[in-house]
Amino acid sequence: MDDVLEPAAADFQLPRILAALADPHRLATVRYLARNGESWCTQVLQEAGLAMTKSTFSHHLRILREAGVLTKRIQGTKGFTKLRKDDLDRRFPGLIDAIIDAENQNPSLERSRGSVSLVPMTPRT
Amino acid sequence: MDDVLEPAAADFQLPRILAALADPHRLATVRYLARNGESWCTQVLQEAGLAMTKSTFSHHLRILREAGVLTKRIQGTKGFTKLRKDDLDRRFPGLIDAIIDAENQNPSLERSRGSVSLVPMTPRT
Numbered sequence: 048m049d050d051v052l053e054p055a056a057a058d059f060q061l062p063r064i065l066a067a068l069a070d071p072h073r074l075a076t077v078r079y080l081a082r083n084g085e086s087w088c089t090q091v092l093q094e095a096g097l098a099m100t101k102s103t104f105s106h107h108l109r110i111l112r113e114a115g116v117l118t119k120r121i122q123g124t125k126g127f128t129k130l131r132k133d134d135l136d137r138r139f140p141g142l143i144d145a146i147i148d149a150e151n152q153n154p155s156l157e158r159s160r161g162s163v164s165l166v167p168m169t170p171r172t
Numbered sequence: 173m174d175d176v177l178e179p180a181a182a183d184f185q186l187p188r189i190l191a192a193l194a195d196p197h198r199l200a201t202v203r204y205l206a207r208n209g210e211s212w213c214t215q216v217l218q219e220a221g222l223a224m225t226k227s228t229f230s231h232h233l234r235i236l237r238e239a240g241v242l243t244k245r246i247q248g249t250k251g252f253t254k255l256r257k258d259d260l261d262r263r264f265p266g267l268i269d270a271i272i273d274a275e276n277q278n279p280s281l282e283r284s285r286g287s288v289s290l291v292p293m294t295p296r297t
Binding site for chain 2: 141
């Protein structure tokens, strides 16, 4: 049902992680998850200012998961995803914080995100 | 003679910078320049453990310059390139240091680089 292979932290490859992050929608997804902790995938799509279909969003999530940036958990019929912050911090100290904190990386996405309320589905980590 | 447009720091786009860095050879180039300061392009190709033609290396340099990671200066018949560290630090604090310091990002390149002596062409910046 879910054939995405999530690498162990020891197998992370920096070029692949950077390629996974080199997209404004995937950056918006990562920033949303950094703020909100583990979230229902459908909620991320609705609230992170991502104007795309579920299918396209699934494609982006797959790229992030295959690189090691995100992990996914199925609960009942729902998929939840979260940032692998601890693994990323251990392998590439400071990298993900620098990317999350980068100012002005996509002003249009920032604005659209600002117009919706952000309700975490789960406690923040 | 050189039609590459190097963006002003204010126009840097994080996705483009990450995409430019998402390649082991370009990462090796950036790390070499971080250690050695401004360098003769031919010397970077020879000493950074990059097994490729001049033409392919020029292509990689172009991608890095167009994203804003590197700048180039012509002196006589020689091209010199250096990392735009100050501009990158100002726009994306901590990002380039995290990438330069990342351990084990390409062990094979690290090994080949270790076998040659590194002689800076110009004083380190």
